[in-house]
Amino acid sequence: MDVQSTLSHAQLPTHGPIACRKCFSNAEPVIDEGPWRAVNDPGAWGSHSPEVLVLGFSKGFTQALAVRSGPFEAIPFKRMRPRLSEVLQVLGVLRKGEQVDIRMVATERAIAFGSLVRCSLSRYDAKKKHLCTGEIMAKAFTEPVAASIVKRCAETYLKPLPPSVKLVVMLGTDDRYMKGCRQMVQALYGTAFTSLNEVAYQTGPVIWVHVSHPSGLNGYHGEWMAGNPTTKQGRKHRLAMGVVPTLTTVRGR
Template sequence: MNSPANITPSFPHHGPLSCRRCFTNIECDERDIGAWHVVNDPGAWGASNPKVLVLGFSKGFTQANAFKSGKFEDVPFKKARGRLRSILCRLGLLDQAETDEEFNRRFEATERDFAFGSLVRCSLSRMNSKTGRYECTGQVMTKAFSEPVSTVVRCCAQTYLSALPANLRVIILLGTTAGYIKDCKKLIRSLHPRSFKEVNDVAYLAAGAMWVHVTHPSGMNGYYGKWMSADKTDASGGKREDAIYALSLMSPPTGE
């Protein structure tokens, strides 16, 4: 893998990405790093100079499988777009009247305001030694920051999140566990040490953008309902209110 010194930061434009920074010494598109399996299938969706960037951690199995055989624009957040749209509406980043059809068009190259992707653009999954199966959700995310595959996490973040577009005002990170927020915060602080500033438990400023952690739209996320509707005295409801407050500190990110 290339060392950080050899990485030229950039922001990815819509379409499959030709990046092979973590596959420079092998010819195939898959590799194992300890218990982790890495598939070279990076992509980016939506605006090339967005106002809002939405990032998952990595593709889930549903999205990774869709990448292999489906329409490119249908890959990100497949089977979870309705809940993602609801999250963005709850945050005030989308108009409540926006339909599912209109939201689907935001994943196309013609989109101007929103971009979508993941913190790790390639697909990551980890072998569970107890079940003998690969996993890509839950606590897997936090383990990626401390195990050998962390070199892939850092390389991808350094490549695509070091130099941000001029219009980018808000970065939405999907995942609100304390461990995930802590690991992401540490990573982004290392990329932007001079501009980094904590805002509250779920948000921080860096490189002129507000980075905000919100609930994940996956159907397996049992905290989604509480994040969406619980009172602020509830832990998930409190995180939602902290996210909304952080966004209120920024200028409006949506279109004119």
């Protein structure tokens, strides 16, 4: 089934597994091409017509393994949720002290959670192991196999966005990753795209902002959270906060 036929132009995918095989040409659930591997396990969490859309890059191994066992609501950002909650509280998406877990459910109305690549994407490196984060996030925009997957997924799920969306929170502040995302969104939206600053851009009424990735492997998370403008990540924090719109998400679901 063509996933576009199941999506309204006014909605994101509904909470649950997504029946999409656009990148998979046969019955196999895995693509291995060059150093890249894609596993067909796309999903969506939370609202299908949100005010805020939160996007990681792809599932890490912890989340990919969680797909195979346990409740669906336990998959996204597993073992990263305390940090993700911190970031969303700073942005005003969550109330102070509120944890993100209660929002990753089918009854959620204000926030949606997903990833730039809805399936699991990893790259085999020189140390002979598959990586899901770090360097591969930037390489996914420049190496043809992954770039085609990123492009197809973005075209399917990021345009058009529901008219309810005010803010897209992009997790990751690596300069190369932000450049790749920026160019991708600009290609999607053309003349509707406007650059706001180093970490943010706008498409019509929607603001896209890059913030600290909550992964425990992100050694700069504390620096970003501190927001000290004399540090590189602190400056990115300040730039992000300068463009975040006033949100109603904190007032309930």
